Amino acid sequence: MTFIKKYIVENFSNFTFFYKVLRTRLLIVILLSSITAVLDSFGLAMFLPLLQLADGGNNSVDLGKLNFITSLIERLQIPFTISVALFILFFVFFTKAIAVYVSSIYKLKTQQILTKDLRMTIVNKFPFFSYNNFVKTDVGQIQNIFVGEISRVANTYTSYVQMMQGLVMVLVYLTFSIVINWQFALLVAVGGLLSNLIFSKINKATKEKSKDLSEAGNTFAGLLIQYVQNFKYLKATARIMDYRHKIETSIDETQTINFNIGNLNSKVVAFREPILIGIICLVILLEVKVFEVSMSEVLVSLLFFYRALTSIVAIQTSHSNTISNQGAIDNFLDFNEKLDLGKEKIGEKPFSNFNSEIQLSNVSLDYDNIKVLDDVNITIEKNQTVAFVGESGAGKTTLINVISQLLRPKSGSYRIDGGEISEINQFDFQKKVGYISQEPSIFSDTIYNNVTFWAPKTLENILQFEKAMRSASLWEMLSDLPDKEETLLGNTGINLSGGQRQRISIARELYKDVEILILDEATSALDSATEKEIQKSIIEMQGHLTFLIIAHRLSTIKHADVIYFMKKGKIEAHGSFNELIEKSSDFSRMVSLQNI
Numbered sequence: 001m002t003f004i005k006k007y008i009v010e011n012f013s014n015f016t017f018f019y020k021v022l023r024t025r026l027l028i029v030i031l032l033s034s035i036t037a038v039l040d041s042f043g044l045a046m047f048l049p050l051l052q053l054a055d056g057g058n059n060s061v062d063l064g065k066l067n068f069i070t071s072l073i074e075r076l077q078i079p080f081t082i083s084v085a086l087f088i089l090f091f092v093f094f095t096k097a098i099a100v101y102v103s104s105i106y107k108l109k110t111q112q113i114l115t116k117d118l119r120m121t122i123v124n125k126f127p128f129f130s131y132n133n134f135v136k137t138d139v140g141q142i143q144n145i146f147v148g149e150i151s152r153v154a155n156t157y158t159s160y161v162q163m164m165q166g167l168v169m170v171l172v173y174l175t176f177s178i179v180i181n182w183q184f185a186l187l188v189a190v191g192g193l194l195s196n197l198i199f200s201k202i203n204k205a206t207k208e209k210s211k212d213l214s215e216a217g218n219t220f221a222g223l224l225i226q227y228v229q230n231f232k233y234l235k236a237t238a239r240i241m242d243y244r245h246k247i248e249t250s251i252d253e254t255q256t257i258n259f260n261i262g263n264l265n266s267k268v269v270a271f272r273e274p275i276l277i278g279i280i281c282l283v284i285l286l287e288v289k290v291f292e293v294s295m296s297e298v299l300v301s302l303l304f305f306y307r308a309l310t311s312i313v314a315i316q317t318s319h320s321n322t323i324s325n326q327g328a329i330d331n332f333l334d335f336n337e338k339l340d341l342g343k344e345k346i347g348e349k350p351f352s353n354f355n356s357e358i359q360l361s362n363v364s365l366d367y368d369n370i371k372v373l374d375d376v377n378i379t380i381e382k383n384q385t386v387a388f389v390g391e392s393g394a395g396k397t398t399l400i401n402v403i404s405q406l407l408r409p410k411s412g413s414y415r416i417d418g419g420e421i422s423e424i425n426q427f428d429f430q431k432k433v434g435y436i437s438q439e440p441s442i443f444s445d446t447i448y449n450n451v452t453f454w455a456p457k458t459l460e461n462i463l464q465f466e467k468a469m470r471s472a473s474l475w476e477m478l479s480d481l482p483d484k485e486e487t488l489l490g491n492t493g494i495n496l497s498g499g500q501r502q503r504i505s506i507a508r509e510l511y512k513d514v515e516i517l518i519l520d521e522a523t524s525a526l527d528s529a530t531e532k533e534i535q536k537s538i539i540e541m542q543g544h545l546t547f548l549i550i551a552h553r554l555s556t557i558k559h560a561d562v563i564y565f566m567k568k569g570k571i572e573a574h575g576s577f578n579e580l581i582e583k584s585s586d587f588s589r590m591v592s593l594q595n596i
Contacts, residue, residue: 032103033165037172039096133342140222152328163318173308207323214327351428363412374569387557390566434509442493448485472507
C-alpha cells in the first residue's frame, strides 16, 4: 500500500496537489466525466442499428455484445424501428447534454474553490511568517504569488481536468470499441501511443520553459514594485528612464519565454490534425482491405475511433497547457514551504495590558554570524519615555524590533510583567504596541479608514476617532478639509505633508488604544517646525503611554526619562539627558556637534 501511495505521489504529483485541496470534489469531477463519456458512447452505438435498418430494410439488427439494448426494447413490446432508434439516439444525447452542463458548472465551482483555498492558504500563513525570514525573501516572488501564479495554477487545474476528462473518454471509447470490434481498439491504442511519442519531447521542453516563466515573473514583479515605490527619486533624478530600460528588458525576457511556450504549443495544435487524418486513413484501409468488415461497422467504428483520437488530441493539448503552467505550481509550493519553514511560534498565554515593566537580560542577536546585539540589559517601566541613541549600525532599530517582537533574540531573557514573552500570545501583545517609522504607512484610502483601520462608523468609533485626531494635533487640519474625514489621502499619502503623514500614523496608533508607542526616527526627515509640533504632541502624552524613541536629533529626546547610548550592539551608558552627558564622552560629543 505504501509503495502504491509513493508511486502515485511521484508520478501523479498534480493529481496529488489538486486532491489535497479538493478531496472528493475532484473525484466527482471525474465521475461526471465518466457519465458523459458513457452516454456519448451509447449514443454513438445507436448509429449501428440505424445503419443496419437503413441498409437491410427490415427490423433485424445486430449490436453484438450490445444486443441487450434491443432485447430490453423487445421485452417492452416496442418494435425496434428507425423511429424508435432515432428517439433513443436523441434521448441519449439530450441526457448527455444535461450531464455536460452539470459537469461544466461543477468544474467551474471546483476551480473557484481551488483558487480561493490557495490564496487563503498564503494569506492565512503570511501573518505567522517571521519578519527575519520576510526580509530575506524576494519581494517579487511574494507579489507574483499573490497576483499572477495562483491564477496560473487555476488555469493548470482547468487543463488538468480536461486532460483527465479526455483520458476517461478514451477509456470508455476503448471499452465500447472492444465490444464492437477488438481490432479497432488495438489500432486506437497504437495510434494514441504513437501520438504521445511524437509530442513527448515538445511537452518536456514546454515544462522547462514554464519554470523559466515563473522566475521571470518573480523578477518582473519585483522590479515593478520598486518602480512604483521609488517613483519620486527616479523621477527627480531622471534615472526613471534608465530604470524604464531595466523593466523593458525584463518584459522582453518574459515575452520571449511566452513566445517560446506558445511556439511549442502551436506545433501541437498545427500538426495534430494531419496526424489524426493519417491514422484514420490507415484504419479505414486496414478495416476494409484486411479485416473485411462491413461498411456499417466501419462507419460506427470510425465514429468511436474519431472520438477516441479527438480525446487523445485533447489530452495532448491539455497536457501541453498543464505543463506550460507547471512552473506556477512549483513556485507556489516553494513559497508555501518557505512560509512553513519561517513560521513563528506564537505563545498561548493571553495578554491584556502592560502593567509594570519590560526587562531584557543578556539579550544577544546575530545576523549571518555578525553580532548585532551583544549582551543587552535594559529595564523599561510602564509609562516611561525611553530613548535609544548611537551611531548608525549601533543596534538601536534591532533592539526596538526585539522589544516589539518583530525579531526573536538568539539568547537571553525577555520578560514583560514578570512573564516570559515567548509564552505570551504575540498578537495580543502587539495590539498594545504602536509603531511609527521614518516612512509612515499610509494607505490609499480616506483619513477615517487610515486612522480607524476600516472600523464601522458607529458613534463609539467616531468619538474614539475624534479623540485620536485631537491627541495627534490633527483636528484643526481636519476641520479645514471640505470632505473632512472622508478626504482621500492618495498613494502613500501623497496629498499630505511629511508632518501630517506622521501625525496620521500617531492618530492610528492612539485610536487602537496602544500602551507602548515606538517612534523609530519618526521626525528625522521633517522640518524643524513640524518636528516641534509632533514633539509637543509627544510631551503632552508623556506619562500616559510608554514611549520608545530612536532619534538622531538629540533635541527630540531631551525630555526622555531614560536614554540608552548604544555602540556596536552594546549598551555603553544610560541615564537622563544631563546624566548621560556626564557618563558618556561619545554622547557628550554628539550633543556638542548638534549645538544643543
